[in-house]
Amino acid sequence: MARFTFKLPDIGEGISEAEIVAWHVAIGDRVEEDSPIADMMTDKATVEMESPVSGVVVELAGEVGDQVSIGAALVVIETDAVEVADEVVAAPLTSAQAETAEQYEAENPGVEKVALESPLPLAGGVGGGASITPATPAVDAPTPPPTPPVNGRGEAALASPAVRARARDLGIDLASVKTDSDRVRHADLDAYLRYGSGEGYHPPHASRAREDQPIKVIGMRRRIAENMAASKRAIPHFTYVDEIDVTALEAMRADLNANRGGRPKLTMLPLMIVAICKTIPDFPMLNARYDDEAGVVTRHGQIHLGMAAQTDAGLTVPVIRDAQDRNVWQLATEITRLAEAARAGKLAPSEMGGGTITVTSLGPLGGIATTPVINRPEVAIIGPNKIVERPVFKGDEIVRAKLMNLSISCDHRVVDGWDAASFVQGLKKYLETPVLLFAD
Structure with a gap:
């Protein structure tokens, strides 16, 4: 394994820094090449940053609202490459990975990459023409899909991606959130935050007041x-x-x-x-x-x-x-x-x-x-x-x-x-x- 540091590129003439306005990844997340990792805002535009490599996110530059200087590290990714003699060499694709890549290209012809990318290290030796043969990494066993959470009525808890993301950020287990509908909604999360899961907890229609909501100005x-x-x-x-x-x-x-x-x-x-x-x-x-x-x-x-x-x-x-x-x-x-x-x-x-x-x-x-x-x-x-x-x-x-x-x-x-x-x-x-x- 090797670590790749993605430095914030120059995303505008005369721009010395940009603000993080959204993270699309968290530490520990698996990212693929060309997948979005962050939205960066300058005085003139918001630019989506895409990952130049595949791997696991191990470091982030800061929180939403923080400023990052041009050329400073934005994300550090532990890649599927092999590090040899201070060089990063891309590991060969497994047959399963190759099949997945071929299927993606067949299903998405003509996809245009528009986000800014950072140049990648080149495979192979430099100077003297020496070639390096990378070692074949071990293939991890596939991770089984997570078991869907179950709501307070013993049924699978349905929720939109936005609700799931908010629950994850708040540290709320969707299985413990009661709802009167067929899915957990933002109002159910609000009621849960107000009353918890005890006797005082009621679905949102019973709520008589709304909580204050501090919003960071970013x-x-x-x-x-x-x-x-x-x-x-x-x-x-x-x-x-x-x-x-x-x-x-x-x-x-x-x-x-x-x-x-x-x-x-x-x-x-x-x-x-x-x-x-x-x-x-x-x-x-x-x-x-x-x-x-x-x-x-x-x-x-x-x-x-x-x-x-x-x-x-x-x-x-x-x-x-x-x-x-x-x-x-x-x-x-x-x-x-x-x-x-x-x-x-x-x-x-x-x-x-x-x-x-x-x-x-x-x-x-x-x-x-x-x-x-x-x-x-x-x-x-x-x-x-x-x-x-x-x-x-x-x-x-x-x-x-x-x-x-x-x-x-x-x-x-x-x-x-x-x-x-x-x-x-x-x-x-x-x-x-x-x-x-x-x-x-």
Whole structure:
């Protein structure tokens, strides 16, 4: 046997360390080559690490939430190789292992390996051309499958993989957990933790209170917390809100969608982005980034528009590059692509940085008004709110109108209140007279 140390590779330009956000293995687990071992998060992306060798895990770098430096040991694996003269030589496959490998390849043709791997030691001698014949290792007897646990009613305890993993982490024997259903659920584990297995224990429907649940702030949630705290700590925010009549805009959007052909359905967002791009040239101080350490504000000529997107892991901000050069249909296509990639956790690092101004919207949840937090080092963020229908005066008449409040938060070190209000008035002109969105 030999020990293989898998060192954390360079997983991003300029990255010196990464955070452990999930372990897929534990000490003592058997891992196979190319199987996942950990998820590592940098400032820009989460990358799944795969094992470069097969063997048994004997050391892990730390716990979830710990930082690991590039080049430091992440996992130590005791491999099925033979160590000879300071070299690691791969042991030959047994006939059973070869048959299993052939069956896997037959059942999984064309599988593409996408995770980062560490180079493996090469078999054979180096220098002098000497060859080394490895000794054949003893073949371990197959391990019989574990006996399934039995629940409190004397039946086999059924549970989902997530429930089994949680029970294992908590040190709970599923056989001792009572349930009123055909399987053990998270609620059964909660009730077990509250009452134990004694007289006071009842199935979850009898529970009258829920236990406090401490949750370690790690991964994307920690990144969000750190970034938001830094933005509020460093930037003197102010927010301006104005009301916009989007009745004509919504009517035009309905007409465009009715005649869109095979193009994507338009939401309010691509139309809003077109209006922003047409208004920005008159207010270049808003399309800027402020390096407060260097004391330099860079007003950008191109508009790289951040689009706040909610995912299961938390808020992320993919960036639409050169938004000013895209028409409304191209923007709709790019918005859909980036939103799907964000939800799937497949955004490239280049798609998550370098924004010059951001739009954040809660869609139908939009509320009356928002005070969005600036995405530092940008200096402005725009927040369209929910569209509501209300009666309004048009001259001497009362008519139905679709109204939307529009919020903008700005960095008061760079943007004055007059500039922010004037910018919103410019947006209002385009949104209330939507034909201008398509005029040169």
